[in-house]
Amino acid sequence: MIPAQFQYAAPASIPDAIALLKSNPDAKILSGGQSLIPLMKFRLAQPAMIVDLNNIGGLDYIREQGGWLKIGALARESELEDSALVREKYPLLYDTTLSVADPIVRNRATLAGNLAHADPANDHPATMLAYRAQVVATGTSGNRTIAIDDFFQGLFATALASDEILSEVQIPAPVARSGGAYFKMERKVGDFATAGVAVQLNLDASGKIEQIGIGLTNVGLQALRAKRSEDALRGEMPDAKWIERAAMFAQEDCEPNADLRGGVEYKRNLVRVLTMRAIEKAVARARGNG
Amino acid sequence: MNVTININGKEYSDDVEPRLLLVHFIRENANLTGTHVGCDTTSCGACTVLVDGVPMKSCTMFAVQANGKSITTVEGLAQNGKLAPIQEGFHEKHGLQCGFCTPGMMLTSVAFLKKNPHPSEEEIRWAISGNLCRCTGYVNIVEAVQYAAEKMAEAQNG
Ligand SMILES: Cc1cc2nc3c(=O)[nH]c(=O)nc-3n(C[C@H](O)[C@H](O)[C@H](O)COP(=O)(O)OP(=O)(O)OC[C@H]3O[C@@H](n4cnc5c(N)ncnc54)[C@H](O)[C@@H]3O)c2cc1C
């Protein structure tokens, strides 16, 4: 399949890229291309211009700074997978990365692209909701920080302006007794989620849940925060009764559609089961035995 | 646009449209038809090549993005007429039937064995999970990769 014609630019700096985006409203940013190029081949996307970020140096960092894990726009999924820092301190992110697509796609795909694409089937949006992450948008007038709850605005829609680049993802560094986990049901490697659940939490000194974030993948027009489930668990001991209750809320509050991956009732039940498993795993990890 | 891409140690220059996919540059401009197009939708891995040593699906990258980069295709595996260990492995262990997936399987495996020279069976299966084979059932492919790993370890230990 051959994409429609387009003009190609591969600027060497972010300001140059922004200038190109500003003067070409029909331009599209290209990062890993693992979502955009397939769309262009199907001609579901026909941008007049491609602004390829891959020639911009220094955007592939993964580092902790000032209480945040900061991930540059060109850090590939495979680099997250190979990072000891991510594996040891950010198990929810690590789980999620491993569940995205397949190893070859991950050599190219970026976390920033996964969020900017805002496909409800993408795995990272729910995880970023659970982390209460934020993203940095860089545009003509500099940087602005967008809280993740304000970032996703429906199917394939985000708070980014057409001349803004998602330049960095920021995840809060975990406090003591933190744990997280991502559970995804997929039909085979490389498939999008039938449903997925991301949980990040921390326990207080007495073992009660202090803070908790729960995000749901592919059971709505965008990644969903399971707010009632979070509220139900905050301040409680993570015992079976409360976990089951929270999972029941997630089952009720998600908004799945029937498709080839399953019917509505099946998906709701799946959300319930995955929510229980993800909370249990996150709690085990917070206790240091996950 | 003018691009120059080094494929298997040889430079290929051409004037191409930005929309030309890397796999088509390799097959049609460089006439190296060992790289296959299977699904054309980023799913099967038949088109996998190494870009600066990293496996990539060449149906999901534009040729202009490979400008100035070094690519290895299946034609670049054998050296001086001698099969590479991974090729020998696929031959000895019957790691192919129709052979359509084989170039991609081998290139993925070559990069993987460089990172992980002594893999477990599970690690091999995980590493090739982006390459689909419709014929073999994977058992012999895994054995072929294990064969190559052993062969390379022997060569190293002299
Ligand atoms: C076979 C296959 C299986 C897949 N399976 C999964 C899966 O299981 N889970 C999953 O989550 N995803 C999956 N994906 C999708 C893919 O991995 C992600 O969508 C990908 O990570 C997007 O990142 P990218 O860097 O490739 O973005 P691109 O394709 O380059 O861009 C995607 C979109 O985001 C915009 N964009 C990219 N970067 C930026 C930026 N820095 N700032 C602003 N806008 C930007 C682009 O303009 C475009 O609209 C799969 C893809 C394939 C091909």
Ligand code: FES
């Ligand atoms: S042809 Fe490229 S992944 Fe199938």
Ligand code: FES
């Ligand atoms: S040998 Fe036929 S597809 Fe793998």
